[in-house]
Amino acid sequence: xxxxxxxxxxxxxxxxxxxxxxxxxxxxxxxxxxxxxxxxxxxxxxxxxxxxxxxxxxxxxxxxxxxxxxxxxxxxxxxxxxxxxxxxxxxxxxxxxxxxxxxxxxxxxxxxxxxxxxxxxxxxxxxxxxxxxxxxxxxxxxxxxxxxxxxxxxxxxxxxxxxxxxxxxxxxxxxxxxxxxxxxxxxxxxxxxxxxxxxxxxxxxxxxxxxxxxxxxxxxxxxxxxxxxxxxxxxxxxxxxxxxxxxxxxxxxxxxxxxxxxxxxxxxxxxxxxxxxxxxxxxxxxxxxxxxxxxxxxxxxxxxxxxxxxxxxxxxxxxxxxxxxxxxxxxxxxxxxxxxxxxxxxxxxxxxx
Amino acid sequence: xxxxxxxxxxxxxxxxxxxxxxxxxxxxxxxxxxxxxxxxxxxxxxxxxxxxxxxxxxxxxxxxxxxxxxxxxxxxxxxxxxxxxxxxxxxxxxxxxxxxxxxxxxxx
Numbered sequence: 253x254x255x256x257x258x259x260x261x262x263x264x265x266x267x268x269x270x271x272x273x274x275x276x277x278x279x280x281x282x283x284x285x286x287x288x289x290x291x292x293x294x295x296x297x298x299x300x301x302x303x304x305x306x307x308x309x310x311x312x313x314x315x316x317x318x319x320x321x322x323x324x325x326x327x328x329x330x331x332x333x334x335x336x337x338x339x340x341x342x343x344x345x346x347x348x349x350x351x352x353x354x355x356x357x358x359x360x361x362x363x364x365x366x367x368x369x370x371x372x373x374x375x376x377x378x379x380x381x382x383x384x385x386x387x388x389x390x391x392x393x394x395x396x397x398x399x400x401x402x403x404x405x406x407x408x409x410x411x412x413x414x415x416x417x418x419x420x421x422x423x424x425x426x427x428x429x430x431x432x433x434x435x436x437x438x439x440x441x442x443x444x445x446x447x448x449x450x451x452x453x454x455x456x457x458x459x460x461x462x463x464x465x466x467x468x469x470x471x472x473x474x475x476x477x478x479x480x481x482x483x484x485x486x487x488x489x490x491x492x493x494x495x496x497x498x499x500x501x502x503x504x505x506x507x508x509x510x511x512x513x514x515x516x517x518x519x520x521x522x523x524x525x526x527x528x529x530x531x532x533x534x535x536x537x538x539x540x541x542x543x544x545x546x547x548x549x550x551x552x553x554x555x556x557x558x559x560x561x562x563x564x565x566x567x568x569x570x571x572x573x574x575x576x577x578x579x580x581x582x583x584x585x586x587x588x589x590x591x592x593x594x595x596x597x598x599x600x601x602x603x604x605x
Numbered sequence: 606x607x608x609x610x611x612x613x614x615x616x617x618x619x620x621x622x623x624x625x626x627x628x629x630x631x632x633x634x635x636x637x638x639x640x641x642x643x644x645x646x647x648x649x650x651x652x653x654x655x656x657x658x659x660x661x662x663x664x665x666x667x668x669x670x671x672x673x674x675x676x677x678x679x680x681x682x683x684x685x686x687x688x689x690x691x692x693x694x695x696x697x698x699x700x701x702x703x704x705x706x707x708x709x710x711x712x713x
Contacts, residue, residue, distance in 0.1 A: 566677070571677030
């Protein structure tokens with residue numbers, strides 16, 4: 253038998269059981285918990301944001317209290333306990349390597365074997381007198397309920413998708429309303445993902461943006477820094493608009509954008525961004541090189557935006573792998589083609605200038 | 606804004622109706638109400654709403670449901686084509702096994 257450490261900062265006490273002192277947690281989160289949540293939304297230390305797996309006690313559970321199973325991503329654990337103020341329950345935390353329930357289930361880390369093994373190693377059978385486990389519905393891709401029963405003797409009951417529906421689910425005699433079983437993707441759920449998308453994109457942006465700035469200084473009649481200041485800075489501005497369109501605005505505006513394919517939605521916003529950008533700038537340009545430069549960004553901004561929007565499929569809650577592959581087969585060649593053509597035109601415009 | 610639906614006619618979900626015993630587990634685990642009850646068995650009600658997560662097939666005790674399960678994530682597809690094993694995107698971290706199916710980094 254092994255129990256999680258009592259020294260973790262969110263542990264408020266311990267509950268004596270047949271298997272030892274089980275760490276006790278509260279349903280109210282502290283400032284550090286919220287700060288941690290904010291940081292991982294910006295992808296700071298996200299892969300290390302985990303707690304020790306094993307059995308925890310929420311409130312003062314006894315041998316008849318329900319057992320809730322969850323992942324060891326700390327934000328997941330916090331969302332679960334936060335949703336159950338004033339309730340007593342056992343929380344069995346699986347080792348999902350710090351990944352949330354749904355993604356871990358997709359990989360099998362939140363799976364039948366880990367669950368059965370964790371029931372064993374936690375000594376759960378000696379702590380509770382019943383033989384039921386309540387799992388989040390989204391662990392379904394990893395857990396075969398009928399096999400868990402054979403392996404562990406515990407019956408799997410799938411609870412609601414969202415932790416905040418758990419109270420109502422428990423009060424209704426472990427029955428979920430149909431809407432508790434439907435995965436949504438509303439504006440708030442999409443908006444919280446935008447910072448992470450932005451950070452992921454800027455990991456490449458910090459190399460590519462300066463590159464365009466300094467290349468912008470080459471060619472043309474003026475001196476290097478005047479050129480860089482004009483054309484290089486405009487390039488940086490154009491790319492930032494493309495990133496804003498594809499990685500931030502597409503996620504937020506997703507259902508309002510035309511088309512079903514994400515790349516199409518991103519392409520649409522990219523065209524809008526490019527047209528606005530060039531309209532603002534247009535009159536400052538000399539004839540041919542200026543035309544080429546404008547044309548270059550008319551290709552590049554939508555291409556970058558479409559590509560970033562396409563990458564948001566992984567964060568969405570409704571895209572299938574078959575669909576993503578189909579989308580990529582037509583979108584990726586076009587994105588690469590338009591992006592490359594844009595780069596060639598842009599470099600050409602610098603030499604003709 | 607109601608249900609969001611991705612591309613049409615791409616989903617690999619298959620139901621062998623004669624194997625269905627009507628236990629209803631697939632109806633419980635499906636996050637998009639793809640299936641519906643039908644005379645003591647189930648039927649595919651909203652095929653295009655399926656995201657191929659694989660929960661129904663995983664929890665079907667008689668293997669009446671089959672789906673080529675995986676995570677619909679373009680970044681993951683690109684990473685696997687490039688031979689990368691991890692990514693800053695979506696849910697990808699280290700694969701379950703070193704030689705996991707390269708097409709589905711998050712899938713099984």
